[in-house]
Amino acid sequence: MSRHAWQRSPEEFAAHLAQVTPWLIEQLQDDRQPWSPCAPGEILAKLPEQPPSSPEPLSTVLEDLQSIIEPGLVRWNAPGWFAWFPSNAHPDAILGDLLASATAQQGMLWASSPACTELETRMLEWLRIALGLPENFREGGSGGGVIQDTASSGVLACMVAARDRTTAGLATSKGGDACGGLIAYASEQSHSSVLKAAGICGIGRDNLRLIPTDEAYQLDTEALARTMEQDAQAGNRPCFCCATVGTTGCGAIDPVGRIADICGDHNCWLHVDAAWAGTAALVPEFRTALTAGSDRADSWSFNPHKWMGAAFDCSCLWLADRSHLIASMSIDPEYLSNSASRSGDVIDYRDWHVQLGRRFRALKLWVLLRCTGVDVLADMVRAHVGFAQQIENAVEGISELLLAAPRTLSLLCIRHTEGDDATQDLIDRINQSDRFAVTHCRLDGRLVMRVAVGTLAVDQETVDAFIAAIRT
Amino acid sequence: MSRHAWQRSPEEFAAHLAQVTPWLIEQLQDDRQPWSPCAPGEILAKLPEQPPSSPEPLSTVLEDLQSIIEPGLVRWNAPGWFAWFPSNAHPDAILGDLLASATAQQGMLWASSPACTELETRMLEWLRIALGLPENFREGGSGGGVIQDTASSGVLACMVAARDRTTAGLATSKGGDACGGLIAYASEQSHSSVLKAAGICGIGRDNLRLIPTDEAYQLDTEALARTMEQDAQAGNRPCFCCATVGTTGCGAIDPVGRIADICGDHNCWLHVDAAWAGTAALVPEFRTALTAGSDRADSWSFNPHKWMGAAFDCSCLWLADRSHLIASMSIDPEYLSNSASRSGDVIDYRDWHVQLGRRFRALKLWVLLRCTGVDVLADMVRAHVGFAQQIENAVEGISELLLAAPRTLSLLCIRHTEGDDATQDLIDRINQSDRFAVTHCRLDGRLVMRVAVGTLAVDQETVDAFIAAIRT
Numbered sequence: 023m024s025r026h027a028w029q030r031s032p033e034e035f036a037a038h039l040a041q042v043t044p045w046l047i048e049q050l051q052d053d054r055q056p057w058s059p060c061a062p063g064e065i066l067a068k069l070p071e072q073p074p075s076s077p078e079p080l081s082t083v084l085e086d087l088q089s090i091i092e093p094g095l096v097r098w099n100a101p102g103w104f105a106w107f108p109s110n111a112h113p114d115a116i117l118g119d120l121l122a123s124a125t126a127q128q129g130m131l132w133a134s135s136p137a138c139t140e141l142e143t144r145m146l147e148w149l150r151i152a153l154g155l156p157e158n159f160r161e162g163g164s165g166g167g168v169i170q171d172t173a174s175s176g177v178l179a180c181m182v183a184a185r186d187r188t189t190a191g192l193a194t195s196k197g198g199d200a201c202g203g204l205i206a207y208a209s210e211q212s213h214s215s216v217l218k219a220a221g222i223c224g225i226g227r228d229n230l231r232l233i234p235t236d237e238a239y240q241l242d243t244e245a246l247a248r249t250m251e252q253d254a255q256a257g258n259r260p261c262f263c264c265a266t267v268g269t270t271g272c273g274a275i276d277p278v279g280r281i282a283d284i285c286g287d288h289n290c291w292l293h294v295d296a297a298w299a300g301t302a303a304l305v306p307e308f309r310t311a312l313t314a315g316s317d318r319a320d321s322w323s324f325n326p327h328k329w330m331g332a333a334f335d336c337s338c339l340w341l342a343d344r345s346h347l348i349a350s351m352s353i354d355p356e357y358l359s360n361s362a363s364r365s366g367d368v369i370d371y372r373d374w375h376v377q378l379g380r381r382f383r384a385l386k387l388w389v390l391l392r393c394t395g396v397d398v399l400a401d402m403v404r405a406h407v408g409f410a411q412q413i414e415n416a417v418e419g420i421s422e423l424l425l426a427a428p429r430t431l432s433l434l435c436i437r438h439t440e441g442d443d444a445t446q447d448l449i450d451r452i453n454q455s456d457r458f459a460v461t462h463c464r465l466d467g468r469l470v471m472r473v474a475v476g477t478l479a480v481d482q483e484t485v486d487a488f489i490a491a492i493r494t
Numbered sequence: 495m496s497r498h499a500w501q502r503s504p505e506e507f508a509a510h511l512a513q514v515t516p517w518l519i520e521q522l523q524d525d526r527q528p529w530s531p532c533a534p535g536e537i538l539a540k541l542p543e544q545p546p547s548s549p550e551p552l553s554t555v556l557e558d559l560q561s562i563i564e565p566g567l568v569r570w571n572a573p574g575w576f577a578w579f580p581s582n583a584h585p586d587a588i589l590g591d592l593l594a595s596a597t598a599q600q601g602m603l604w605a606s607s608p609a610c611t612e613l614e615t616r617m618l619e620w621l622r623i624a625l626g627l628p629e630n631f632r633e634g635g636s637g638g639g640v641i642q643d644t645a646s647s648g649v650l651a652c653m654v655a656a657r658d659r660t661t662a663g664l665a666t667s668k669g670g671d672a673c674g675g676l677i678a679y680a681s682e683q684s685h686s687s688v689l690k691a692a693g694i695c696g697i698g699r700d701n702l703r704l705i706p707t708d709e710a711y712q713l714d715t716e717a718l719a720r721t722m723e724q725d726a727q728a729g730n731r732p733c734f735c736c737a738t739v740g741t742t743g744c745g746a747i748d749p750v751g752r753i754a755d756i757c758g759d760h761n762c763w764l765h766v767d768a769a770w771a772g773t774a775a776l777v778p779e780f781r782t783a784l785t786a787g788s789d790r791a792d793s794w795s796f797n798p799h800k801w802m803g804a805a806f807d808c809s810c811l812w813l814a815d816r817s818h819l820i821a822s823m824s825i826d827p828e829y830l831s832n833s834a835s836r837s838g839d840v841i842d843y844r845d846w847h848v849q850l851g852r853r854f855r856a857l858k859l860w861v862l863l864r865c866t867g868v869d870v871l872a873d874m875v876r877a878h879v880g881f882a883q884q885i886e887n888a889v890e891g892i893s894e895l896l897l898a899a900p901r902t903l904s905l906l907c908i909r910h911t912e913g914d915d916a917t918q919d920l921i922d923r924i925n926q927s928d929r930f931a932v933t934h935c936r937l938d939g940r941l942v943m944r945v946a947v948g949t950l951a952v953d954q955e956t957v958d959a960f961i962a963a964i965r966t
Binding site: 026027028029030032033034035036038039040042043045046047048049050051058060062063064065066069071072073074075076077078079080082083087091092093094095096097098099106109110111112113114115116117119120121123124125126127128132133134135136137138140141143144147148149151152171172174175178182193194195196197198199200201202203204213214215217218220221222223224225226227228229270271327331333334335350351353354355356357358362365367368376377378379380381385388389391392393394395396397398399401402405461462463464472478479481 | 498499504506507515517519520522523530532534537543546552569584589591597600610615619624667670671672673674675685687690694697699700701743803822825826827829830834837848852860865874877933934944953
């Protein structure tokens with residue numbers, strides 16, 4: 023059979039797959055320097071300015087991949103990667119995502135991919151059960167779950183839905199004045215995506231109240247209650263509150279139940295951001311602390327692409343009442359109308375987020391959950407928390423270091439007793455080790471070294487070496 | 495070396511890759527029924543309700559993939575797929591995306607992946623050159639390009655930037671009243687994402703003026719000028735206008751240059767949505783019609799994941815002045831601060847879109863553009879347009895059928911002379927053929943069959959068979 027130059031035969035594709043396999047498995051090996059040594063502009067300067075007119079052999083591209091691109095990679099999957107949060111790409115998820123690519127699905131509608139739609143519904147239900155999330159998020163009732171690309175998109179979608187619930191939809195239809203007086207709430211330690219969403223959705227960044235936190239960096243619920251009450255009395259409209267389960271800075275877990283009480287007094291939407299820590303709810307002994315109060319949340323999100331290994335991007339969002347989100351996000355142009363949608367018997371996930379098109383992300387969750395199994399993923403979380411405990415114990419034995427906040431799960435915030443300069447020296451020394459990567463944050467104005475244990479590859483030897491490194 | 499149960503050895507991953515290869519290449523074969531035969535709930539019912547506790551062998555998952563998931567796939571890559579628009583996953587792009595998965599990059603910051611950042615900058619520049627887009631979108635000046643997940647996210651980001659340009663940032667900081675009187679514009683044939691974005695960003699859906707179109711379904715510029723002028727005189731603030739280059743319904747190309755004149759009179763942001771048709775600008779003889787006036791647009795977007803084969807998701811967006819977008823989307827929490835960002839010498843693409851995290855999408859563009867080459871992709875577009883011309887010629891020879899709008903590139907709108915019922919019968923008959931998929935739209939209230947030629951696999955034999963099918 024003759025082929026056009028833009029087509030690939032199955033045999034050719036199979037040969038290409040075999041050809042890239044050595045490079046792929048090299049990426050999964052464990053001996054890499056986490057930070058890139060590249061200077062700004064270094065990679066760009068090595069890439070030709072003009073696009074290629076004619077086809078080049080894959081071998082040439084792979085050579086450039088090694089010589090030009092590889093030095094610019096940051097090894098988020100290195101065993102000594104303790105920076106920011108893990109962004110694990112488990113080989114099972116990589117495989118599932120490859121299968122998804124080959125299917126070329128576009129899951130905007132049930133009709134455009136029943137498989138993408140219904141596997142997603144089941145995967146969200148599997149994860150709801152595996153994390154011990156409440157029944158009201160279950161599909162089939164008034165709730166349900168959906169995959170968003172990132173938690174940032176999820177919090178924006180929920181804030182829009184909340185805004186519309188408070189204004190009976192006027193914020194979406196009328197905009198402008200209809201958004202006037204709407205107020206959102208989150209703690210000073212909440213993720214920057216809440217602030218970004220408030221700016222995007224017409225509530226306004228100035229109308230996000232960043233509530234102070236207590237000595238454990240958890241949202242101060244008395245301050246929240248007071249602020250919300252003041253807003254209500256001033257004629258403002260509390261409409262959205264984000265509680266964080268595992269803050270980015272130090273992993274603090276806001277008291278969701280108490281926050282739910284306060285939100286309930288004002289009919290204010292309660293969103294729970296468990297982007298990082300949510301994965302730990304796979305572990306029964308960690309679950310209660312992470313999910314308490316979630317039965318009174320309007321929405322709850324976590325990122326399987328972080329700790330759980332689902333490979334960026336994949337963020338899960340559950341709603342207690344999906345109707346608000348759907349009302350805000352629905353569009354129904356004639357060119358997308360179809361009998362399945364009209365029947366009301368199917369889910370069209372395009373109505374659950376900002377985007378229209380959607381990738382078949384459920385497939386990588388399916389392959390990961392089945393080939394690895396929930397119990398094994400829970401064991402991984404336990405092991406990582408155990409590693410963090412070892413580091414915590416070590417820090418407690420080093421007189422120059424102290425924990426700047428209570429350890430949460432596998433996240434530690436460490437500072438030097440002599441102050442910020444000494445902490446910065448520690449951070450720099452660790453990052454220059456060529457084996458470990460850490461980042462920083464500030465707590466009460468003081469610099470701290472964040473140590474987020476959690477890559478797939480981290481092991482006892484790496485943890486021992488890290489402890490030795492912070493000791494010297 | 496001992497491994498934990500959640501880890502995979504490189505050898506195991508290589509074996510898994512080899513194991514899935516037969517299924518992958520089967521997906522690239524050409525004899526599949528495009529639409530899924532599944533009924534609502536059929537797939538869901540076959541998937542166990544409880545998540546798997548223990549690991550299962552990949553072979554079991556692959557069996558279920560074939561028996562449960564495959565029937566629910568819609569074959570967007572079938573040769574006879576003429577529905578909606580193509581969503582091509584070229585094998586080179588699939589390969590590039592697999593490489594990206596293995597690198598586990600998270601490109602929110604330059605510092606979090608210099609390779610992801612700088613390859614993206616170069617790929618956007620390659621595509622800008624390949625499409626013949628103007629110099630003011632070039633990186634290095636005041637403009638620049640960025641990959642968004644979808645055109646929906648891109649238009650939202652631009653609308654927010656436009657809103658903030660008009661309000662000097664007050665829409666983002668103050669929200670509510672600061673968005674009062676802001677008006678957006680697009681034609682009645684514009685994509686639903688414009689309406690969705692207006693609802694999300696606080697402008698309000700009611701404040702999107704859907705301007706009538708002329709007999710070729712192009713935006714009526716006199717009506718636009720009149721409406722914008724009326725708004726300005728009424729004290730409203732025209733802030734965003736979307737011109738469509740290749741509408742979803744029938745492929746109409748709005749007169750961008752004339753629209754730019756009108757926008758210029760009111761300092762209104764001009765966004766060009768070329769999501770589908772943009773790929774055809776790879777072809778020099780089609781380019782002028784697609785890019786005329788773009789040198790006066792504020793933003794311009796197209797989706798390589800549609801016609802060009804970059805595999806969903808990958809949408810490119812260029813800005814003439816990136817500062818507005820960055821001002822609207824920037825957040826700068828301490829935990830993400832780093833010396834590279836502070837230096838001002840690098841791009842942090844998190845500030846160019848709604849999301850924070852970002853996948854290494856540039857890699858699939860790189861592999862696709864190099865292994866296939868720009869000239870070959872242009873040849874593909876030429877061939878597809880040629881196929882559509884053949885269908886057009888055939889329709890002109892069938893007395894019961896007529897073109898409901900002028901053909902644009904490879905998109906045809908066909909209706910039956912006897913009216914909607916007969917057109918619906920035609921659509922149903924084509925879709926029940928097990929070989930072809932078409933969708934519909936309405937033009938001037940009348941039902942039409944949309945035929946969007948453009949999958950990688952479409953060939954002369956398929957086109958001949960389709961012509962035979964519409965003849966009978």
